[in-house]
Amino acid sequence: MTDDMNAVFKALADPHRRELLDRLHAHNGQTLGDLCERMSISRQGVTKHIALLEAANLVVVMWQGREKLHYLNPVPIQQIHERWIGKFERDRLQALETLTRALEEQPDEQSERGSKK
Amino acid sequence: MTDDMNAVFKALADPHRRELLDRLHAHNGQTLGDLCERMSISRQGVTKHIALLEAANLVVVMWQGREKLHYLNPVPIQQIHERWIGKFERDRLQALETLTRALEEQPDEQSERGSKK
């Protein structure tokens, strides 16, 4: 519970997993079968992705008979926002200003090396 | 410029890269050498990470003589927040409530299979 931020960022890094979160966001409490529908990968592929999402605590599951119901847990995302994104946004304007000023300081020497063939 | 969200998420998935962003956040405009200090990996390792951060447009570079100055670009992070995190946060309470209600509906059958040895 201390710093699984890493697991959360890793989990968010894959498009399929973000898709799964999006689907749960659209309709919470879906079964594995539901989540597999119109997914381009196999059921086991989806299972593996879900395992990561569970490990990151982004998805919690509940068994109901033979069905596995999946629920979105928005808390880790909230934490990312608070612990990590917030601090960048906070100085967004200031950072841009710093960059702008820096760029203006060397109007002659721009990307001499950056654009070499 | 359309959807490099994937590149951004991927870039954020690595602890070293987040560390680099943190360092630039603490002190903008550092050189490669600066950023390598007290980093546990080699300079080339750092270079590779920075390449990804640049590809994701999270860091912009400016050459000044032989020095490469790095600046944090907070815009993509801002976009993540707006396009992706915001929508989850928005229903945070509602989603938790849904989960809570769902859990209460089956007080008998919890994780019968989930806890099998």
Next chain:
DNA sequence: ACATTATGCAACTAAATGGTTGCATGTCAA
């Protein structure tokens, strides 16, 4: 001019990742 400094590029390796297939197991319904 020369040594030093700041960086880039390329080749290579090890490990992690994303995907598959095959088979096993528990649950439901007839």
Next chain:
DNA sequence: TTGACATGCAACCATTTAGTTGCATAATGT
């Protein structure tokens, strides 16, 4: 009880990733 359904587990493979080392190049200071 039996067959179909929902899912899990394990082995395997291909690709990507994170890291290294070695050498090349451009700018700087003396």
